[in-house]
Amino acid sequence: MAEPTRHRVVIIGGGFGGLFAAKLLKRVPVDVTLVDRTNHHLFQPLLYQVATGILSEGQVAPPLREVLRRHENVRVELGNVTAIDIDEQIVHATRPFGELAIPYDSLIVAAGGNGTYFGHDEFSQFAPGMKTIDDALELRGRIFGAFEMAEVEQDEDARRAWLTFAVIGGGPTGVEIAGQIAELSGRPLKKNFRAIDPKSARVLLFDGGEQILTSFGDRLSGKAAHELERLGIELHLKSRVTDVTPDTVVVSGPDGESRVACHTKVWAAGVAASPLGRMLAEATGAEVDRSGRVAVLADCTLPGHPEIFVVGDLMALDELPGVAEVAMQSGIHAARTIKRRLGGDTEAKPFKYRDLGSMATVARFRAIVSFKGIRVAGFLGWLMWAFVHLTFLTGFKNRFFAVFQWVLAFIGRARNERTFTLQQVTARVVAKAAGIRPNEGDLTPEQ
């Protein structure tokens, strides 16, 4: 291999931070390598729509290669970063056929975070999170499968447990999925069943705090709570989930401990930063906060390492929230800084977050929006939500279909993506009874 002649930028992570950094570098004379563990970007704010049958996985998870195909200076590498050698300036990763060592001149770490069960990883099999496409498809199978199971279950208590859905965590993800499960049990499943009335489904939302959607402030939080209750969702605040089993959740709340019979659980609480955060902190002496995010300087670089940027959910700066917009803007800031330096401007410019507001859909036509002190709830909020998501999806070809499908799903009763397969858990249970086996073959000999 010839000596590289161009500045080498390595980006770890193809989420909002990494993707937007790569995009900005399009016409900059650098060679970019973007490493991710999956081959797709993930439009995470809409993952709950995949879980509840509105969108297909392709609509929220376009392949990174496809999104970046016109970026000829970008190479997408499938790999799991295991170490960063900050002295030699090399990123080490594993991938299917061996190891990968990618040298860099500038490094943008946009590895984000994962869900966390606060030390109770054993909960995960009974209460999947909402972080990956697999999570969403798994939940789709469990949610729609629960109605199937309730339809065939003869015992009344057991049936009730299938028609009880628990969502743990009252942030935007928890509120949105709880709202959609409640919506689902109304119009979309109308007349679908004979033995059960899907409308009798209970949706419970648990949060340890004093209110839901804390970041939106008291007024919007109250409005959202009101909308959820109007939808029939049972809101349990100051309630911590202390145990999860196949068919129960145990909750410790203001009135003591209670046990709820319930098969379908969604874990929407807690985010832990990627372990790369601590790894970097140890190597550079940077600080990490309680959730493992790395404290960066005002320009998103690590102290003493102007060549290393940490952006998005992995970055701790000015108490910025872990939202897509912060990730995008900080990714862009890092890429712009690299571009400026190559042009000879080495002054460190601080990252300034332009708050474009935050929003959450609560129900059909109901969203809450917080934007520069303006706080909107209800239908107007929903219109703003729809408009922003439409704009957000720019750059993905599926925008058109996705938007159409939301509109149909919200105006009409359509849920076009209800199919679950043997690959999902509920279906495996059904399949076991039906004597069907999924293909369990392995593609390659053991490696």
Place this chain on the structure above:
Amino acid sequence: MAEPTRHRVVIIGGGFGGLFAAKLLKRVPVDVTLVDRTNHHLFQPLLYQVATGILSEGQVAPPLREVLRRHENVRVELGNVTAIDIDEQIVHATRPFGELAIPYDSLIVAAGGNGTYFGHDEFSQFAPGMKTIDDALELRGRIFGAFEMAEVEQDEDARRAWLTFAVIGGGPTGVEIAGQIAELSGRPLKKNFRAIDPKSARVLLFDGGEQILTSFGDRLSGKAAHELERLGIELHLKSRVTDVTPDTVVVSGPDGESRVACHTKVWAAGVAASPLGRMLAEATGAEVDRSGRVAVLADCTLPGHPEIFVVGDLMALDELPGVAEVAMQSGIHAARTIKRRLGGDTEAKPFKYRDLGSMATVARFRAIVSFKGIRVAGFLGWLMWAFVHLTFLTGFKNRFFAVFQWVLAFIGRARNERTFTLQQVTARVVAKAAGIRPNEGDLTPEQ
């Protein structure tokens, strides 16, 4: 339970035959129970589009409950039929919470067929079939995953094996999927990769016969073969696949035995009738043909059992082909007969198949159509194919999107459904290297 006062119709299978029978009985004063092993109908003729990233699973597999929601006299039961008691007139099935015994006055058996490996079931893990949504998603993961693997593979021979795709079987399914894999490697993946040129992918189509698409006649078969070769597909006729391993296919052809290094295989050869066929034949003395289909009387009933209809792929009658159109029409015929009898008209009317022609897409804008002696190939054939599929999908809400997506996929280069998940095999291999584990939890305690 009170004594039923209405005539009870049980339909086994929610494919084209069973679904159309249930639909016809909408305003007939009967109680219908439709039993299927999955909760969805499957628009099987478009399954190859799911495997090659054009359509989502929801677009070809709508829930039976949803399709039949306005049919208030129809109850959809998830269950695996294990026995039919023709004396007591009861269908026995297993389902998640126990056994199901469904008494009938009339029975429509529309259980269809499965793929067969001609006694080599061990091939299935390396060469999935094209019969179920799981098959299609598994193949999607393998097909798109193969390009990912080729991109990271350093060894030139091994890379070639990842870029070699073998399709076994030269019927419509085999031809359509071979055509789409070849198309895929052209425009849709253009500029997506850096280390490989997807266009260098080889697609091999093996068939044991003298020509592909035999049922279309010599001229169209020749035209189709010509189109496939124009697409770069290597056609191997009179070639039987004698062994399949993780990374090879062994073929016995006119020039002896050869071994092709190849990771991704699609099994599109052979259909075996549901075992219910033989079960019925044994109980009633009816004949079964070589592939296990049950010989019926001219009115689709079993000899001596006018209350039992066998329709669709499980029915052997007048050498009718195993296509969707025969299944639909025979299902409708059975339902009409039941309706007539209830009206007092007990005359046995023979089933008359109205041949609406058969068609197969070969490539972008290229299809062959055979209709009452008229044989059309090329672009005109494709327009006819698109028109008929548009009409076919009537009754499924997804029609609009599905059609739009084909048009986009064929005119443009869009493949919007390329996402694969940890649930698919290729991704599991990738995931293993990346240190990610899919959620392997079971939803319920062992039953």
